[in-house]
Amino acid sequence: MKVERQPPVVTSLLPSNHPYLTGPWTPLHEEVDAYDLEVIEGAIPHDIDGVYIRNTENQVHQPLGRHHPFDGDGMLHQISFANGKADYRNRWVRTRGFEAEQEAGRSLWGGLMDGPGVSTRPGFGAHGGLKDTASTDVVVHGGRAISTFYQCGEAYSLDPETLEQLGVAPWAPLDGVSAHTKIDEATGELLFFNYSKHAPYMHYGVVDRHGKVTNYTAVPTPGPRLPHDMAFSEKYSILNDFPVFWDQRLLERGVHAVRLHEGLKSRFAVLPRHGKTEDIRWFDADPCYVLHFLNAYEDGDELIMDGYFQENPTPEPLADAPDGHGHLMSYLDEHSFRSKLHRWRFNLKTGETTEKHLDDRILEFGMFNQRYAGRPYRYAYSTTTRPGWFLFNGYVKHDLETGESWELKLPEGRYASESPFAPRINATSEDDGYLVSFIMDENTGRAECILVDCKKFEEGPVVRIALPHKMCSGTHSVWADRRFIRDGVVPPMG
Template structure:
């Protein structure tokens, strides 16, 4: 390994016992460049020479002493990327240089209060649906028009980075006034990016399409009954699927500028299905059982039906987390997938009759699903879901579902080992949908190190075919993306760029 410490970001964080600043969520402040080759002591197994592309993972990493109570989703965006080509790998890590990051670096302290504090505690106006939060661009990453798009879950400006070097280019020029939410979607078949946003003012949601040339092509209102909290979207070859779910801010408390989430079990879940470039009058609304779904898997068209897979929460409003530190009970409960009980689920929307049919695909707690994105918006067979660690916002393994045969197999990372969302990386010249690797970053709490693992997607129970030990243990994260080199264009910024 050849490793270079690029910069250490100065932190004002004081020693503390916050549960999400310890263990796998312990913040780190070093930015690295590193190159790995087979034969290096840090490479266990063999880096395969039949993949070409980049794995990018983001997450929250707090830099400064927080204002009031800290929620892990308040942390600054920190991106880790590892590229593969010709049996070599290149790792880089960088904080996203958001406007909030720059302002707090200059001030040497936190300027914005977080998710669990009232607006008046922030010293400056903020961003997003709640208006006083810092847009930390820490939730999600996509790759579109050759660049990373880094986004914030409560809507923000969207930051643009090079996927190989992590060089930063500021905010996207096409982002509308209300920003864009995390979980924009990229259709590899057309090069288009679809996005949505939400806010506290009518019409409460918008939907847009950006072309392969990175220019805004379409932007329309999606009127809702009031402020909502959508988190994800899905698409098929011809349609986009948005949602209005009965988990949203208490309307009376919102009048007092208090953002308290409440589940309304007497209200149906609603799905908006719209042609990709359709108008508001083209929206078809479908009703389903009340729930909240944080993340979707995939969707496709089949005859008169649109089929959508995602993670249906059995308990969107969980009871308080047992033995939580005082003041953190609600936060701990909403981060515990074992209390939320997300289950792999399927919805069928009949465009001819207007009927919705639902089906449970797995009764285990599962979330953060991935699949081969060459099948995005199309019929697919294999899904890869993360296995939650009971009591924590952590993942201890992966379940592979064969959705045709309705069978599954699982791999667990091992004691004290927690993984990141694991996208699928197709082999060069892949012949089958599952002909490739699952890629993830693992935090090993017993050895106090992090590693990148590659797992053969055809045989996940065998464990990693390759483990690459990173320069230091990194903080746990949220979402990730894989992009093959020929989908990005390697150009000058190749995997082995200096």
């Protein structure tokens, strides 16, 4: 392995015992290019060609107040596969906030757990006091990697092959872009939403594969809301209004306190992909919160959508958490908010909603073959997690047609990244490909990349590839075939 290190960044972070600044959450401040990566076990397949990119949160400077893991600056980690070989690189997402703090040599913004008055500068993006870290999500669209922040930031572009900084996406609106933009690889379109504290409170948009906004539509809600994800089918887009949002009385005093509003149902806004406000149809559903959806598709008069239903979206603080961190950790603990794989059916003829759990296990961060996005699909891949932490310790493959499932657990102390599906070159079926994931090994202090053959799921990784350093934990990731990067569109399968 040949490693080339980039110039170091300025950091003022002090040693800490904070649960989200140590262990798997220890920030990484090093940027490298690494070529011809070493194989620990197995062999790199020759039948995949593309890049896997993961976003992570890395605190650079000493926090001004209480630290939340989502406060850390975005860093993209990329591994490139071609001809049975793999290279790796990682780069900061050099947002305006990152650059301002590099110049100052210290933190300028408070974090998610801090009250008003902590920040010394106004934030960039839609939600005032927070810094847009671009650290939540990443997708590939129109030949660019787009890195986004879940509280509606500016949407930063990088080259998916080199991670060269390309600046703010020129199509991003003034109210920002939330994380969980969606890509329809069959059309090359990017679908997005944003939310704010001013009416109409939410918007939905479409960007074509050439970077032109072809739809930007108000999705009015009764007040400020906190949507986190959306879904789409071939014809429709689905937005949401959940009964978990800021307490309005406290919000008027500048306090961002989230609570469950008893007596309110969940509501889903269904509109044609290029529809307008007057085309929206609202469907009521059981009260809950959803961090992440899987897929949606049309079936006769019904629109079917799968995601992860939280049975307890505002959990009590964890009793055994370190002092002062119980509330924070319960909101990052799937075993506290009890997320279950769930299916909603919206009858477009009658306006009725039916729904049910598809699995009673605690699951989240699902992925599937993106060539079936918006279309009928059979296989989904969820992560399992360690109780008390936001750390993935295994995977479940679901056959949504038969109800069968297969589970793969990681050894103790090894934690996965969100793991997208990478189709084989010339794949012949929906599950003909690999799950790809970065693994953080707390036993050895190292990191690696693994590929799991989805046709032989329970057999474990077909290859383990050494990485040059251990990365910090994070949230979302993407796989992009090199053909899709080049052309901006690939035909659907099935």
